[in-house]
Amino acid sequence: MAKTKIVVLQVKKIVYTSIFVLVGIIILGILFMMLLPKKNSGEKAVSKLEKTPVQRIYEAGVYTKEIEIGDSTVNLELALDEGRVKSLELVNLEESVETMYPLMKPTVKRLEKKLVAGEDIHKIKLSGDAKYTEKMLMESVETMLEEHKR
Secondary structure: OOOOOOOOOOHHHHHHHHHHHHHHHHHHHHHHHHHOOOOOOOOOEEOOOOOOEEOOOEOOEEEEEEEEEOOEEEEEEEEEOOOOEEEEEEEOOOHHHHHHOOOHHHHHHHHHHHHHOOOOHHHOOOOOOOHHHHHHHHHHHHHHHHHOEO
16 A cells, blocks of 8 residues: 655744745835836936936937138037037147137137036127137037027
8 A cells, every 4th residue: 555644734834935925026026116117108308317307409419510710620519418418529629720729629618518507508698708719609509509409
């Protein structure tokens, strides 16, 4: 005859095991909900830095414009996000142009700080020391912003 085995299960162990399994399933569910990306159902994009809705004003991208200064040209590069200006800089600035027009670089940096901070291009006031350089650069930036508006 076959030997019969008697298994004695204690109710206490079954209850504890089922509670631990249930707690484990709940913890895994919470982790999955926290780690999965949330879908954005609205039409406005949400900035990761600000966590506020951003209006889509511009076509995002990096745009350049040639500016003639004397006998040479300088490229002004404007990087736009959908709702703001990301950066503004001079590209291919030759040493001779930088020597002849020393206020170009600092003026572009000053304009970049104001535009990245969110100031409107029409509300930026010209400084006294580089008024003409600033005016020329602001007109170029304003033209670029108008060209790439949505």
